[in-house]
Amino acid sequence: MDELVEGARDALDAAHAPYSEYRVGAALRAGDGTVYTGCNIENANYSNSLHAEEVAVAAAVKRGVRSFERLAVTSSERDGVTPCGMCRQTLSEFCGPDFPVVCDEGETTTEYRLGDLLPNAIDAETLGK
Template identity: 70%
Template sequence: MDETELLTAAREATANAHVPYSEYRVGAALETADGTVFRGCNIENANYSNSLHAEEVALAEAVKNGHHDFSRLVVASSERDGVLPCGMCRQSLWEFCDEDFRVLCDEGDSVSEYRLGDLLPDAISAETLGR
């Protein structure tokens, strides 16, 4: 899938978001090493700490379906404001991705690209835990 198609998939995923409190829709499109794409959207809960983020929903769906190798992630919001994955989502991605994993963020007219290692230096890993 090319970058434009992946961006479209992330934007389309925002339509399924459940955001009655913030009204801030986020969508994610996670591409596996074999080119399969999993979409996720944010799912809010009145107890905000129980809310699910689009990136973790896409990651969970991919892992649930047997995927553990990923090539890139596109994140989009309904605001097209360049939303980045939060620290929790960055750490979740680190479990399966290396420092060169590409994270693309929808800026509306353009896409910003980051490396996971730059977004989350000194991540907690299996090596950190002595494994």
């Protein structure tokens, strides 16, 4: 199994999902090879919940990392979960359209490109910056 997928699976152990019982883990490889992981952290007010991918991005960014090579995402269901729209937009802040996103389906994985998951992302150019 892919090292990054294993990291995402390991991150599931820390997930806090008492409401949906749907645990998600993410592992994000930085440009220097360091892997940052994240898990979902639910809140009774669902809109305050944190997603695994954004937790992994935040772990890296708070250490000054802004360059990423690859992301793996898994769930306790091993159902091939992909990042939600909000997480796709967060990833596009730091990653280009060719950025690989690997989704765990249990025995296999499916790899997508961020630009295929989120075409026409909002970016600095969109905002006139």
